Amino acid sequence: MYNLLKKVILCSVVLLLMVIPNISLAKSSVNVEKISHNLMTLEQGDTYLHIEINTNREVKNFSIQENPNNKYQLIFNIEDAQISNISRQEKLDGNIAKKVFLQEKKDTVQGKIYLQEEVNNNYKIYSLGKKGIAIDIFNSIVNTPVASDVALSNVKNKIITIDPGHGGSDAGAVGPNGYTEKEGAFAISQKVASILNQSGAKVVMTRDSDVDVYGPNASARNELQARVDVGNNANSDIFVSIHCNAFVNPAANGTQTFYYGSSYQGQRLAQSIQEKMIEANGLRDRGISTCNFYVVKHSYMPAVLIETAFITNYDEEALLSDDEWQTTMAKAIAEGINEYFSN
Ligand SMILES: [Zn+2]
Incomplete structure (x- = not known):
């Protein structure tokens, strides 16, 4: 019983995709799509993808990295976790990513994010405390590059x-x-x-x-x-x-x-x-x-x-x-x- 309780159960997955204004002038109009049903909330925009995975207790060990075998995939792992009775795949609108897919691997929940373009540096995973974890993926487009004299x-x-x-x-x-x-x-x-x-x-x-x-x-x-x-x-x-x-x-x-x-x-x-x-x-x-x-x-x-x-x-x-x-x-x-x- 203790072993069972020890596991974090992913009681629901909320995919929350929100728009942060792009710094490109050319893209001043941003399309926002909101879909809500029982366990899912989707808001999708052009330049920023925010995914929240809700858990029933705080997650301690998690990571994200590029799939070494596929430049179009990000893989994230949540250790000591299980998926409960939820949809394991979510289709996205394709601006940043096409879909998110979750699967269990022993005591780890692994997610794959199928990106529209090759992985760049602009992604991050972080804890939301007891709420779960979040993943941000940015697609920053700049119209007027300005070179810096020094490496930052x-x-x-x-x-x-x-x-x-x-x-x-x-x-x-x-x-x-x-x-x-x-x-x-x-x-x-x-x-x-x-x-x-x-x-x-x-x-x-x-x-x-x-x-x-x-x-x-x-x-x-x-x-x-x-x-x-x-x-x-x-x-x-x-x-x-x-x-x-x-x-x-x-x-x-x-x-x-x-x-x-x-x-x-x-x-x-x-x-x-x-x-x-x-x-x-x-x-x-x-x-x-x-x-x-x-x-x-x-x-x-x-x-x-x-x-x-x-x-x-x-x-x-x-x-x-x-x-x-x-x-x-x-x-x-x-x-x-x-x-x-x-x-
Ligand atoms: Zn002022």
Whole structure:
């Protein structure tokens, strides 16, 4: 009896496929499909596959790897587990994968995920505690590759949420020549994402075009929580929000990074990024500061909000709208992130 009880029983399988916005501009419309019946829930999108396998107690030993005999398959193993009376195969919509198949092998439950394309680095398995385990598979497409000068080896396989401030119905601050914060924040964010993706990170963007994340003209709370949700749902390692500063006095200038007061890791992340930015852009160093900004406070992981420069300052507005300067800043931010993951 004890031996029987010892086994974790996979009492139900929930396949939950959700959409995280793609950073590709070309794919701004994302199809979402939701299917629900007794034990299964499916939500399927273009660029992100999230699979949850519910168990009746915490799973301790699990792993995932490429099938050495088939580059189109990922194999995951859950040890000391059994499948109970459930469907063992689930057909998927084919954007990322075609199907998931579960089988028992002695005391292990083995799953095979049949991918649409060859396995890349963008997958991860992790515990959901007593709820079970989850598998994320990303398909990151970037339109505007930006090369980094240095190898950013520490970000490999890290899940990094980049949050371009404002967007859609919310332009953010506007400069004396009419350049908007949402444009500057997005341009730099996209370049950061491009560099990190090339270094093997799994980048998730809160928005991949000029849109509101929650919806047009929503309350600030709904809009900001929607951004926090993207980072939290992706189980991100860090959350990086990118903005432009503004002040009534056009002389105000410089670069600053914020983190949530009690977060030591947030402070470390802010410090690494701030140092790299100042090294690269030579602007006034306003340092790092604690803050209560919503997205930084409510993200489960270390989070920072970067004020790249003052869009209300004539000279800095010109920099913010300059492609080359945006690239310089993006490289610095990516290098700061890499530095953070070095220990
Ligand atoms: Zn802002």
